[in-house]
Amino acid sequence: MDWDKLRIFHAVADAGSLTHAGDTLHLSQSAVSRQIRALEESLDTTLFHRHARGLILTEQGELLFDATTAMNKRLDTAVARIRDSVEEVFGELRVTTTTGFGSLWLAKRLPKLYERFPDLRIDLMLEEQVLDLPMREADVAIRMKEPSQADLIRLRLMSVRMRLYAVQSYLDQNGTPTSLEDLGTHRLICQNTGATQVTAGAQLVRELMTHPIRSTLTVNNYFGVLQAVLNGLGIGVLPDYVTEDHPQLVRVLEDVESTEVPVYLAYPEELRASRRIAVFRDFVTSQISEQRLRQKDMPDM
Structure with a gap:
């Protein structure tokens, strides 16, 4: 299978337009169209329905798009692991947690993390929906229950009431x-x-x-x-x-x-060696430990 054609197909399916995909790939619309036609001929199937308002995936196109999406996520993981360095921490870290914990506890503590690692780019996703970590919808999660997904490293952080x-x-x-x-x-x-x-x-x-x-x-x-x-x-x-x-x-x-509500930090097994996740994990656990010490030292009211 031609990787270039798959890359172009994925961009077209994601954008829903030959023109927009071409802009992303820095290719002309005609070049993108030729690659899509060649891919369809090699697979002996139609991947898109053409409409005036854009392109819609066929059933076969949906199958291929699912496969290229999974491939891209695995490639992102590989690139992240390759780029992780023992001396430096940089790149994007996608963190998901609940709206309450993210806005009321985590966000206001992140300046301390950025002071230590200014080249880190955190994408903080605050939502109640549980994202699929093995499928790389996020890199690390903080959740108010023990994650049930397989192939995750779990760390209990604290309890909440x-x-x-x-x-x-x-x-x-x-x-x-x-x-x-x-x-x-x-x-x-x-x-x-x-x-x-x-x-x-x-x-x-x-x-x-x-x-x-x-x-x-x-x-x-x-x-x-x-x-x-x-x-x-x-x-x-x-x-x-x-x-x-x-x-x-x-x-x-x-x-x-x-x-009691248990609070867990979790991330995929395949990111075990990620330096970015390690510094985030250690930062969160240190902040919780410091909070516990302050609460212990507070006089009884």
Whole structure:
């Protein structure tokens, strides 16, 4: 199979246009068209349906595109491993984690990592969807459960619990609840139980909702819940890791919390020797260790 033709086919399928693929490949439209025709003739099949609005893959084209996509991901992995250096850390690192953890804990700590490795390029993907690491949809993941995918190296980082928090100004104005029944006179801020989130968080919210709550505000991520709480809108359900960076948060009903949520870092087995992943892994674990030491040294309130 001609690798150049496959490379051109992949670019056309990805762009959906001969012209756009040609611009990417620095080839003329006619040259791209000739290579696609030659590939179709060699396979004795049609790879694209031609439409006025662009090119659409045929069933056979979809099969070939899946194969070239997998090939490209494996090549990216090989190039990353080859370029990784013991002395230098550079290149792109695709990190996926939840919106809450990424925005409330990880992002604000990344400046320290960039200070040490200024040539590192991090693509931070914040979403609740679990990306396929073996298929290289991301290089490394931090997730609120142990990954179930095969061929992954897993490292348990810490545990998290969802708890109730408010700011003192809100409590001064509305009173501090001393029991779950007292929540009925307050506004509860939380994620909707139907939103994608850790099971423990949803379970805690469902339990709270069994009590008569006067008013609620639901947000689809913990960043929004935190902003609402900080602005004095009510009592919010938040992960406990937010308290170090927001000491103005006051815990409410200290006997109310979710079950323990394990936090894992994972990456593909084939990237075991990646220097970029090693420095990221070591950075995250060191930040967590430092946080634990600070919390241990804090006086009891």
